[in-house]
Amino acid sequence: MGEFWPxxxxxxxxxxxxxxxxxxxxLASGAEGHFTGTTVFGPLEAGDSAQNTGRPGDAGQETGLLHHESGTFVWQGTPRPAERTLWFLPGQGAGTADVRFSDGRPFHDLDLTSGRFVADHPCSADLYRGEFTVLDAHRWRTVWRVAGPAKDLVLATDYTREA
Incomplete structure (x- = not known):
């Protein structure tokens, strides 16, 4: 891939x-699925993340973005509605974030100051390794490689800003 966008x-x-x-x-079975939908990054209200952040003194003071993804996932020819919610909390600097599941559990750090970042998330005996790349002001991409005894997957996601 070419240059990254800081x-x-x-x-x-x-x-x-x-x-x-x-x-x-x-990768184990060769099966493929496809998700199409939208992700909205909207304001995270202080009360949304006040519980379970694991940070002392955060209650009622947290700000950030609420990531809500919704759409249709087609797996082996069967379409199903799919959605997920994450919190993107302020990180150590302006180009960073602390990404958490909607119940407050840590997911991964994210630092896109260089336009590229690799994050790891252990999940039971499996390891999720995500590569984030920013292509320009309106496009970014994630590729998660999930490997372990329970899963052997590659999830590639392209994000394009809506007009």
């Missing part, structure tokens, strides 16, 4: 509506 303020960059296209490949 992000000075990650939460400002992500804010808004994005079109999402994701392919899911099961």
């Amino acid at each position: 992000v000075a303020d990650l939460l400002a960059y992500l804010a808004g509506d994005w079109r999402v296209e994701r392919t899911v490949r099961d």
Whole structure:
């Protein structure tokens, strides 16, 4: 891949509506799935993340973005509605974020100041390794490789800013 697009303020960059296209490949079986939908990065209200953040003194003071993804996932020819919610909390600097599941559990750090970042998330005996790349002001991409005894997957997601 060519040059990456550095992000000075990650939460400002992500804010808004994005079109999402994701392919899911099961490397063990060869099966493939496809997700199409939208991701909205909207304001995270202080009360949304006040519980379970694991940070002393955070109650009622947390700000950031609420990431809500919704769409249709087609797996082996069967379409199903799919959605997920994450929190993108302010990180150590403007180009960074602390990404958490909607119940407050840590997911991964994210630092796009260089336009590229690799994050790991252990899940039971499996390891999720995500590569984030920013292509320009309106496009970014994630590729998660999931490997372990329970899963052998590649999830590639393209985000395009909605007009």
